[in-house]
Amino acid sequence: NAGVTQTPKFQVLKTGQSMTLQCAQDMNHNSMYWYRQDPGMGLRLIYYSASEGTTDKGEVPNGYNVSRLNKREFSLRLESAAPSQTSVYFCASSTDGSQRETQYFGPGTRLLVL
């Protein structure tokens, strides 16, 4: 049971390049999330998906797109990377959005945009 997995672990991009961050969970969870973590800012929600086929914006969605490919996989795409998108990105999943739901996090992807 791997939980939440993310690829790649680390990536360096040049300004304007594009890339897709991959996330997969094997816990049969309905909801999945993408966060970014910056020093002094805590974790901020970029996008989330309550179920397969649905996605919604979080607190900081600008510059990102997401795809909920199936129940297991939720990808985050940067179409034209900017230095302001240098951050650590975490994917998370949870059961059904009930009041006592627990979010389980992946190990993170460190992204550096030059």
Place this chain on the structure above:
Amino acid sequence: QKEVEQDPGPLSVPEGAIVSLNCTYSNSAFQYFMWYRQYSRKGPELLMYTYSSGNKEDGRFTAQVDKSSKYISLFIRDSQPSDSATYLCAMRSSGSARQLTFGSGTQLTVLP
């Protein structure tokens, strides 16, 4: 002003000390409160979950919520070097099950 304020530390204590970590918040709609532990270069993991005001104990950890003061705390008794991590508070209202608001985290080091 941030909705959730957390002293970033760093906080350094000797092994065996009692540690107190705190968050204040401004949104009176928050009803569910969590503490996450994050080791260096790892993802956050849920440590404690509490609903509304009161205390909850789990081993060496106690979570305390004071809704009247909009203040939550995490106490660690008999702290161990393995407790060295960043501790993040998180909270949400009853109407937004998926929208967690996080504090910025407190970095704790327990010295052997």
